[in-house]
Amino acid sequence: MRLKLNGTDSEVQDNLTVVDLLKSLHIEPARVAVEVNMQIIKKCNFNEYVLKDGDMVEVVNFVGGG
């Protein structure tokens, strides 16, 4: 299926959960926040939340800033 991942079109496996997606990207779930179609997915739901074709996914973390 296709996702819009951090603004980029990406091809991923079907029925991926948020935690699967993060694992496949080598991202430590504890350090990020995830939004799907503008809705924040709580960390406690990363395991269950199944992504759908066409979902707009944003993965953010902290960077240097003032």
Added chain:
Amino acid sequence: MNDKLIIKGIEFKSRLWVGTGKYKNFEETRKAIEASGADVVTVAVRRTNIFDRKSENLFDYIDPKKYKILPNTAGCYTMEDALRYARLAREAGVSDLIKLEVIGDEKTLFPDTCATLKATEILAKEGFIVLPYINDDPVMALRLVDAGAAAVMPLAAPIGSGLGIRNPYNIKIILEQAKVPIVVDAGVGTASDVAIAMELGCDAVLLNTAIAGAKDPIAMAEAMKHAVMAGRLAYKAGRIQKKLYATASSPIEGML
């Protein structure tokens, strides 16, 4: 000396808060922040680099267990964006602290006052500890406290300008009315600017560029640490009145 800064039950060890932007690299960030003695560091929320996972992470250098992480909503020009970034920051982080910035103008980076006020109200209701960045505007400072701000952070001068406190009289009025801690945020250039803010009675100073942009950021960080301490001590000590004419320090009695 018992002189602790407490905001909504959170105890702050230092009255100098520093940003983590604009440094040459993470190692320099780490060293400068260590030298500053700050226990609060601000960070921004941005997209994770999903294509280059070898790139280093700020938290590999700044231990979130050692520092209080204060996420900002920098770069947001609407209330909706600021709310979105604040909520993401809370989810990515460990606390309810948020440095709320809603920018109103690209050139000056002055805040959008109306949007900041509305966002403060909404976020405070959602349980955030909202620290809004505002102009040196005494009326706005009061409104923000009514809206639920846990502290108010008036600018000294435009972000990154290094102009220092441009309107100490407004800051003084803000301080006189203050029911919450007042943190001068943005615009300081050097140690004396920080000392002036603290001498006025501000509770803390938040800065980034003044350290990161200095020729030697680590030395400047140390200078800022001393400036905050000196300014605070001078404020607590109570300065002498300014007078137009001289008063001799040595006695007349006993002169030949």
